[in-house]
Structure formats: C-alpha cells, structure tokens
Amino acid sequence: MATAIRRLGVLTGGGDCPGLNAVIRAVVRRSAADGIEVIGVANGWKGLMEAETIPLDLTSVSGIIHRGGTILGTSRTNPYRRPEDLARLKATYRRLGLEALITIGGEDTLGVAAKLVREGLSIIGVPKTIDNDLSGTDYTFGFDTSVNIAMEAIDRLHTTAESHHRIMVVEVMGRHAGWIALHAGLAGGADVILIPEFPIDLDEVCTAIQKRHERGKRFSIVVVAEGAELKPGQGPPPPTPAAGRDPSPAGERVAQDEFGHVRLGGIGQMVADLIGRKTGFETRVSVLGHVQRGGSPTAFDRVLGTRFGVKAVELVLAGEFGRMVSLQGNRIVSVPIAEAVGRLKTVDVEMYQLAKVFFG
Numbered sequence: 180m181a182t183a184i185r186r187l188g189v190l191t192g193g194g195d196c197p198g199l200n201a202v203i204r205a206v207v208r209r210s211a212a213d214g215i216e217v218i219g220v221a222n223g224w225k226g227l228m229e230a231e232t233i234p235l236d237l238t239s240v241s242g243i244i245h246r247g248g249t250i251l252g253t254s255r256t257n258p259y260r261r262p263e264d265l266a267r268l269k270a271t272y273r274r275l276g277l278e279a280l281i282t283i284g285g286e287d288t289l290g291v292a293a294k295l296v297r298e299g300l301s302i303i304g305v306p307k308t309i310d311n312d313l314s315g316t317d318y319t320f321g322f323d324t325s326v327n328i329a330m331e332a333i334d335r336l337h338t339t340a341e342s343h344h345r346i347m348v349v350e351v352m353g354r355h356a357g358w359i360a361l362h363a364g365l366a367g368g369a370d371v372i373l374i375p376e377f378p379i380d381l382d383e384v385c386t387a388i389q390k391r392h393e394r395g396k397r398f399s400i401v402v403v404a405e406g407a408e409l410k411p412g413q414g415p416p417p418p419t420p421a422a423g424r425d426p427s428p429a430g431e432r433v434a435q436d437e438f439g440h441v442r443l444g445g446i447g448q449m450v451a452d453l454i455g456r457k458t459g460f461e462t463r464v465s466v467l468g469h470v471q472r473g474g475s476p477t478a479f480d481r482v483l484g485t486r487f488g489v490k491a492v493e494l495v496l497a498g499e500f501g502r503m504v505s506l507q508g509n510r511i512v513s514v515p516i517a518e519a520v521g522r523l524k525t526v527d528v529e530m531y532q533l534a535k536v537f538f539g
C-alpha cells in the first residue's frame with residue numbers, strides 16, 4: 180500500500196564504510212522526486228537520542244558520491260543499554276516529526292532497528308559492512324573497496340617479501356567472517372589464508388611454507404583475518420594478569436564497545452612470531468587496520484550504494500517497513516530486517532577448500 184510521506188529521516192551507524200555517502204545521496208535524490216523532506220540524523224543512534232540533525236537537500240549531497248566515510252557521522256551507540264536512552268530516542272523520533280527512518284548499518288545497528296520496528300517505528304534497513312557478513316544479501320557495499328585495498332597491499336608486499344626472502348603475514352579485517360581475507364588473499368596470490376571460521380593449524384601452515392622453500396620459493400605471503408584463532412594448545416599461554424588487575428571477563432569490559440564487542444588485533448603478530456620460531460625463516464607482520472575502510476569507494480560500491488538508497492525510499496513509499504534492501508544476483512529486492520540479522524553469513528567449507536588449492 181502506497182504511503183504519503185512528508186518527512187523522512189536517515190542515519191548511519193557503526194563503523195564507517197566506503198559507499199555510505201552514495202546511499203545518502205541516492206536517498207535524497209529519490210525523495211526529492213516525490214517532494215519528501217529528508218532529515219539527516221547525525222552520529223547514528225546517539226544523534227537520534229540527542230536530536231542532532233543535519234538538513235539534507237540536493238545541494239548538500241552534490242559531489243559526495245566519491246567521498247569515503249559518511250557526511251552524517253556515526254557512532255556505536257546502543258540505545259537498549261539503558262531504558263532512559265530508549266525513551267529519549269522514541270521521544271525525539273516523534274518530536275522531529277519523522278514519518279519513517281532509513282537506517283544504514285551492520286549487524287548491531289540493524290539489530291536495534293529490528294527491535295524498534297517491533298515497538299512501532301517505521302524503519303527501512305540498508306545493509307552496511309565491509310566484512311560482508313550480513314545474511315539476506317549477496318554483497319554489502321564497502322566490501323569490494325576493502326578487498327581491493329587489501330589486495331593492493333598484498334601486491335606491494337610481494338615485492339619486498341621476495342627481495343628480502345621473508346615470510347610476510349598480512350592482518351586484515353574480519354571479526355567473525357573471513358570474506359575479506361579470502362577474496363583479497365585469492366586475488367593477491369597469497370600462499371596461506373587464515374580465517375575465523377576454521378581454527379589455525381600452525382603445523383599445516385608451516386608445512387605449506389616449507390614446501391615452497393623446497394621448490395625454490397624463498398618467500399611466502401600469509402593473510403590472516405583479525406578474528407582468526409589458533410587451535411587449542413598451539414599458541415602461547417595467556418599472560419599472567421598484572422597485580423591489581425581483575426582477570427575475570429568483567430575486568431576486560433574497558434576493551435568492549437556498547438554492543439559487547441572486544442577490540443581485536445594481535446593475531447597477525449602472534450602468527451608471525453610462531454611461524455618464525457617453528458621454521459627459522461625471517462618473518463614480518465603488516466597490519467592494514469582502518470586503512471581498509473577509508474578513502475573513495477570503488478565503482479561497484481558506488482553503484483550498489485546508489486541502488487540500495489533508491490530502493491530504500493521506494494520501500495518507504497510502499498509502506499513496507501521492517502524490511503532491508505538486498506542484492507540477490509543482480510536484482511535489488513528486500514528481506515525482513517530481523518531475518519537479515521538473525522545469523523551471520525560466514526565462509527563455508529566448500530569456499531575455503533577452493534582457497535586451499537592455492538596454499539603453499
């Protein structure tokens with residue numbers, strides 16, 4: 180059923196991602212065609228709690244499609260942590276006169292959106308994560324850009340690894356899913372790819388590297404996702420807590436965000452140290468970090484973000500709230516937000532076995 184909408188809100192939450200501005204631009208351009216006023220909510224759910232808004236019109240979104248990041252700002256705020264925050268958010272939504280809200284985010288941001296839909300807010304979701312781990316869509320914008328950035332880094336590291344006869348361990352993003360590591364590693368000709376879905380077998384890794392040396396290849400590239408873990412018993416023992424430090428999980432909460440995610444990092448260095456120790460080969464690590472999510476989006480991500488933004492407004496006009504835009508094949512469709520965030524999309528055994536053909 181078509182809905183008469185006069186004022187529409189749009190926000191971006193979670194980590195920044197190449198292609199966000201393409202979505203924002205498309206939302207404003209498509210809304211303008213129907214005379215809909217668009218209000219940008221600054222800094223994610225935090226901005227909706229605190230009524231931080233940015234008026235959006237054709238002028239303000241002109242020339243932003245090539246820009247990385249988000250002109251609206253973002254945060255990892257969870258309004259469900261405190262009842263008073265949730266009440267403020269709902270009150271602000273009503274006070275701003277929003278008749279619908281387009282929420283651009285990943286698992287956490289859209290998880291909040293799914294709960295708010297159940298409480299009566301009119302929300303459409305747009306999937307955003309460079310990890311490409313959201314169910315319900317074949318690809319998310321930002322993923323292609325991050326893979327290309329990681330691939331280019333691997334290409335460059337090949338030359339120094341070969342020149343110095345070194346093992347280079349490249350740590351890339353990927354908390355729960357190894358899509359970036361897998362695609363960048365395959366495209367960049369990595370010799371070993373290590374991902375969160377399959378615990379790292381150091382003996383297997385070192386055997387592959389040693390076989391390369393036996394064939395006269397005196398260097399190797401190992402790509403590891405930040406969320407990958409060693410098989411039990413293969414890593415160093417956990418450090419002894421410093422005096423006065425609480426060793427319990429509660430003592431580690433300072434390293435968590437509002438959705439309970441622990442800040443990751445360090446697996447690349449650990450793997451490099453262990454490879455060097457077991458093989459005797461000189462080993463170095465390169466952590467790509469946030470460079471993977473910065474800068475201009477690729478053409479693919481600009482087009483995908485644009486298609487998502489247009490479809491999101493059309494879902495608003497059709498009154499199909501509680502749904503998320505999705506790429507399936509080459510078609511832009513929609514799926515329930517709750518279904519999309521119900522489980523993570525991870526690398527399956529078949530895909531990883533394909534990658535292992537090229538190990539060593």
